[in-house]
């Protein structure tokens with residue numbers, strides 16, 4: 001393996017451990033790089049009335065910067081005919097932005113009850129509560145049969161665990177993952193996005209679900 005490839009793998013693994021490890025809901029919210037003019041930043045603090053949590057999160061909460069959210073939605077070319085699911089939706093910024101900027105019907109799936117309450121309040125404040133819903137549930141138990149777009153910001157091993165489900169979605173369904181790929185399922189596109197104030201670019205991966213599952217991925 002070439003030295004450059006080895007360095008690339010080490011960098012990705014460090015980002016996984018430094019970027020996503022040990023980040024609580026509250027820490028991530030205070031660290032969030034929400035631009036002041038974004039719909040999320042303009043929302044007021046919700047008064048959470050959480051329901052009991054179904055299970056432990058597989059991934060800690062860390063929000064995608066808003067510029068990167070927009071790049072994810074543009075990469076998937078989301079539009080008003082789409083049905084988008086964000087698996088592990090955090091404060092709801094991906095479904096809310098999809099509805100607000102592109103008229104998409106969107107669902108956020110989130111296991112943390114506090115974040116679900118926060119997302120519903122954010123959708124209300126952003127004026128898109130009629131197009132966006134939030135399910136408090138485990139993303140592995142979610143019915144994605146009507147999805148045309150799926151967005152992810154999870155972890156490498158969670159992407160791999162989800163891969164068989166994603167490969168069985170309707171052919172043509174578009175998938176965008178922030179930061180992490182799908183192993184042997186090679187992306188149709190990979191782009192780097194620079195967000196203001198960040199020293200490193202963000203990597204986005206894009207796949208289109210094929211008509212038949214390649215033999216090596218079965």
Ligand SMILES: C[S@@+](CC[C@H](N)C(=O)[O-])C[C@H]1O[C@@H](n2cnc3c(N)ncnc32)[C@H](O)[C@@H]1O
Pocket residue numbers: 020056057058059060061062063064086087088089090091093094109110111112115137138139140152153154178
């Ligand atoms: C890295 S954050 C991404 C948040 C959002 N998608 C974004 O990009 O800003 C991952 C989210 O997944 C949620 N999560 C982790 N495991 C989950 C599971 N099994 N089911 C549903 N949500 C989960 C976490 O609570 C967290 O909010």
